[in-house]
Amino acid sequence: MHELLLFASVPAHQHHELLQQLAGLTAMQPRHRLERRLVFKAYRKPGLTNARGGTNQGADIVRLNKMLNGGMYYTQVVGPISEADFDTQRSSSGDPDAAMSGTDEAAGSSYDYENQPWKLEFRDIPEAGTRSTITARLTASATLPKGDIVTPMNAWGYSFVTEYVVEGQVFIHNDIVIFLHRVLQYPIHGQEPHEPRRQLPSFRDMSPLERTGSYILQAAITVQDGSNQELMRTAFQHLFGLREQLKSAVRLEHADRLSLDTRAK
Amino acid sequence: MPLTGVFFIPSNPNASTALATVTERLNSAFAEEPALLGRWGLDHKLMRDTPSCLPPSTSQRQTVPKLMQFLWLYHYPTHGFIYASQPLDNGNAPAVTTAKATASSSQSSQTTTATTPMIMTTIPHQSTASLYQHFVYACQPFWAPRHTVTVQGGMVYEIGDFRVRVGDVRQTQPAARVRGTVVEIEWRGPSLVSTLSRLYQSRKLKTGKVPGPYSFNEEDDGDDDSGIGLDFPDGVEEADIDAEYVATATLIREFWTKLGVDGAREAILVSDIGKEAKRRLQEMKQQDKQWSSRTGKDDVDQQVDEDPDAGVDVARQYMEVFRFNR
Numbered sequence: 368m369h370e371l372l373l374f375a376s377v378p379a380h381q382h383h384e385l386l387q388q389l390a391g392l393t394a395m396q397p398r399h400r401l402e403r404r405l406v407f408k409a410y411r412k413p414g415l416t417n418a419r420g421g422t423n424q425g426a427d428i429v430r431l432n433k434m435l436n437g438g439m440y441y442t443q444v445v446g447p448i449s450e451a452d453f454d455t456q457r458s459s460s461g462d463p464d465a466a467m468s469g470t471d472e473a474a475g476s477s478y479d480y481e482n483q484p485w486k487l488e489f490r491d492i493p494e495a496g497t498r499s500t501i502t503a504r505l506t507a508s509a510t511l512p513k514g515d516i517v518t519p520m521n522a523w524g525y526s527f528v529t530e531y532v533v534e535g536q537v538f539i540h541n542d543i544v545i546f547l548h549r550v551l552q553y554p555i556h557g558q559e560p561h562e563p564r565r566q567l568p569s570f571r572d573m574s575p576l577e578r579t580g581s582y583i584l585q586a587a588i589t590v591q592d593g594s595n596q597e598l599m600r601t602a603f604q605h606l607f608g609l610r611e612q613l614k615s616a617v618r619l620e621h622a623d624r625l626s627l628d629t630r631a632k
Numbered sequence: 633m634p635l636t637g638v639f640f641i642p643s644n645p646n647a648s649t650a651l652a653t654v655t656e657r658l659n660s661a662f663a664e665e666p667a668l669l670g671r672w673g674l675d676h677k678l679m680r681d682t683p684s685c686l687p688p689s690t691s692q693r694q695t696v697p698k699l700m701q702f703l704w705l706y707h708y709p710t711h712g713f714i715y716a717s718q719p720l721d722n723g724n725a726p727a728v729t730t731a732k733a734t735a736s737s738s739q740s741s742q743t744t745t746a747t748t749p750m751i752m753t754t755i756p757h758q759s760t761a762s763l764y765q766h767f768v769y770a771c772q773p774f775w776a777p778r779h780t781v782t783v784q785g786g787m788v789y790e791i792g793d794f795r796v797r798v799g800d801v802r803q804t805q806p807a808a809r810v811r812g813t814v815v816e817i818e819w820r821g822p823s824l825v826s827t828l829s830r831l832y833q834s835r836k837l838k839t840g841k842v843p844g845p846y847s848f849n850e851e852d853d854g855d856d857d858s859g860i861g862l863d864f865p866d867g868v869e870e871a872d873i874d875a876e877y878v879a880t881a882t883l884i885r886e887f888w889t890k891l892g893v894d895g896a897r898e899a900i901l902v903s904d905i906g907k908e909a910k911r912r913l914q915e916m917k918q919q920d921k922q923w924s925s926r927t928g929k930d931d932v933d934q935q936v937d938e939d940p941d942a943g944v945d946v947a948r949q950y951m952e953v954f955r956f957n958r
Contacts, residue, residue: 411773434682437772489766507766509759512940522716522751523700523767524681524774 369593370490371602372502372585373610373619377547379580381617388616389538389545397536400546403446403483404533405516405563407525408631409439439631442489442525444516448532452478453570480565485511493624501606502621505593517562530563532573535582542602543609546585550576584617586610633829633909635819635877636946637884637900640801640953641893642812649800650813650893657891658789658796666789672797674783676954677702677764677805681717682776696748700775701951702764704757706786707797708943712760715951718749752904752948754940780805781954783814793821794887801954814953815896816946817884824868824876825909832912833939870910877906899952908941 377385390396491505512519517527535548551573553564586609588602610619641650658666684697698717705713755763767775786799797816803809881900888896 409771409774428686431682431685431776434772434776435686438770439773440770442766442770487763487766489770491770505769507762507769509763509766510756511759512753512755519714519716519751519753521719522753523714524719524771 368506368508369590369599370504370506371588371590371599371606372504372622373606374502374586374622375584375613375617375619377582377584377617379582382547382582385547385584385616386536388613389536389547392612393538393540393545395538397538397547400533400535400537400548401448401450402533403448403530403563405444405446405485405530406441406528407444407520408441408528409524410526411439440489440491441528441629441631442487444485444511444520445488446483446485448478448483448567450570453567453573454478478567480563481514484513485516487511490627490629492628492630493622495624500621501603502624502627503593503599504627506589527562529559531576540609542588542605544587544589545609546587547582548585549580549582552576584619586619633825633942633945634795635823635825635880635884636949637817637881637888637898638946638949638953639815639817639888639893639896639898640812641815641896642956643810645809647810649810650895651798651800654798654813654815654891654893655787657893658791658798661890661892662791664792666791666796669788669790669795672706672783672786672788672799674706674786674799674950675702675704675780676782676950677780678778678954679767679775680778681774682772683774685776685778698748699750699955700767701954702760703947703950703954704760705943705947705950708947710757710938711754711940711942712757713944713947713951714753714755714760714763715750715948716753718751750904752907752944754944777805779803781811786814790820793819794884795820811956814950815888816950817887818946819880819883821883823880825873825906828868828873828909828913828916832916835916836938868913870913873906873909873913877901897953899949902948902952905945905948908944912941 386397487507487509489507493502493504520527531553532551533548534551535546538545538547552575554568554572554574586606588606590598590602592598606619613619641654643649679700679702681698698719700714700716703713703715768777781801781803783799783801786797789796789798795818797814797818799814801811801814803811878901884900885898888898
């Protein structure tokens with residue numbers, strides 16, 4: 368699958384107005400979306416690469432060596448949550464220590480990690496080249512088992528790095544998915560955990576990554592068959608069309624390619 | 633979760649397989665006429681960690697290859713099975729039930745491939761292909777595709793309390809060739825594990841949010857709610873489950889011996905077999921904690937799989953025999 372994208376930065380004061388404009392354009396009420404996003408990194412066993420330099424190498428060996436030096440990527444595991452999943456009881460107590468002692472199941476917490484559905488969402492680094500007016504990248508998505516996702520991900524070659532939350536509103540405009548969102552960070556008390564949180568803190572303790580409170584507007588079209596030039600061209604035109612329609616409100620543009628680099632070094 | 637055994641009779645490329653022999657013996661060796669129930673098939677892909685594919689060099693210590701196997705079975709159409717070697721350098725590995733390891737090792741089988749512990753995962757069928765493609769594309773330094781085998785147009789027979797699936801195994805990648813014949817023997821008589829499994833499902837349907845009619849596995853059992861009226865069997869312990877796997881293995885071996893086909897590799901008491909059955913037993917024992925249902929989840933994108941554990945035992949057995957020429 369391929370994904371074509373345009374982005375715009377939306378300052379906090381414009382957020383409400385833009386929501387109304389988008390509701391008018393798309394003729395729909397926004398759908399609230401709240402997602403846990405776990406970042407995983409592909410790992411390589413140390414000391415096993417580039418250890419070989421023979422001369423009598425068959426084609427198979429050459430191919431394998433090439434594979435060994437192939438790209439490795441970060442990938443995300445995304446799980447839908449709701450605001451009710453955040454621990455509202457503890458926040459009302461206003462005791463920061465209570466939020467830290469996340470060892471036992473409290474009465475007010477409804478979050479059930481064992482039943483959390485997950486999806487793998489892989490995004491390649493955006494394609495380089497002439498289509499620099501729009502960000503285009505290869506994507507893959509797969510439904511994963513519920514609950515503890517770290518064990519299978521470890522077995523598949525990925526290790527957990529960190530996690531964050533994305534919160535925003537979704538609009539659908541023909542084949543374009545418009546997502547007006549912001550990134551929320553978990554409150555950090557001392558050391559960051561080495562595995563996904565089994566309980567969520569109070570939603571009010573989540574802090575936006577962008578301190579000014581601004582939002583990101585993302586317009587995306589997913590193309591099932593990226594090699595189909597006709598489909599890709601149509602998707603390009605539709606995105607350009609949206610850019611024109613929203614011209615007076617926001618300036619949609621492509622993102623810096625390297626800022627969306629998912630390769631693991 | 634029925635109790636099964638899988639046998640694989642390898643054959644040389646271009647030679648005829650043992651399929652005809654097995655079919656003929658099924659008809660001749662038993663008093664009962666085998667009833668043809670239908671067709672079946674499977675699809676299996678094997679990956680191996682790329683560094684271990686290279687020939688061993690003197691400068692490197694030989695490491696145990698890590699494997700990842702993708703399996704799809706026609707009789708469990710909702711999900712695909714992924715079985716991957718557990719990373720050795722991983723400290724937070726889950727506690728594996730070690731009780732049954734001794735039980736399975738006491739049985740001498742022809743397949744004595746010692747491998748690292750593996751982790752079974754099931755994901756919705758539609759996602760299996762995209763996940764495999766993802767590993768092929770984005771994980772080249774550590775996952776290399778090795779081979780793909782399929783069974784197409786296999787036959788399902790019923791003989792007494794047994795259901796038998798036979799079919800020719802063809803390799804499609806990297807080169808097309810015949811691999812042999814696979815035979816799955818399923819015990820369909822009374823069994824503790826299937827009763828527990830049905831009890832678990834019926835409770836799940838009663839307490840869970842989706843009252844879905846998931847019963848493709850049990851549809852011809854007729855009395856689907858036979859487990860509902862049962863009190864929870866407090867006396868059942870993990871050892872009972874182990875004992876049943878061992879006892880059923882004897883029944884399946886007896887059945888196989890009657891066929892009298894030589895040169896087969898057997899996979900019955902493979903490692904971790906019955907792991908999910910035992911976990912369910914534990915869950916039912918602490919049901920007060922476990923049977924809370926979850927509500928309000930946005931499941932729009934998630935394909936609902938009523939019983940993600942269905943068929944994991946037989947999947948392990950198939951994967952055991954398909955680990956050839958790694």
